[in-house]
Amino acid sequence: MAILKVIEVLANSDSSWEDATNxxxxxxxxxxxNIRSVYVNEQSAQVKDGKVSEYRVNVxxxxEVK
Known part of the structure; x- marks a missing residue:
């Protein structure tokens, strides 16, 4: 039986949510x-001058804890 732990991480990117996740x-x-998976919990974006300037994710x- 494996023991798994979950942490929450915030990240951002100038290009995409996928890049922020990476x-x-x-x-x-x-x-x-021993990272097993990533779950995108929340996505948001900052807007500047009518355009998306930054993509943000909460993952x-x-x-696995050994």
Whole structure:
């Protein structure tokens, strides 16, 4: 039986929600090992001059505790 833990991570990107999600996983993997999955909990965007200027995600990252 595996023991899994979930952490919440906020990340942003100038290009897309997908890129923001990738950045969240990449940053978390620097200190968290055995990442199993990522769940995009929330998406938002900042608007400047009538255009999206920043994409933001709130993700839940699941990893195995050994």
């Amino acid at each position: 950045k969240a996983v990449e940053q978390a993997s620097k200190s968290v090992k 839940k990252i699941t990893f």
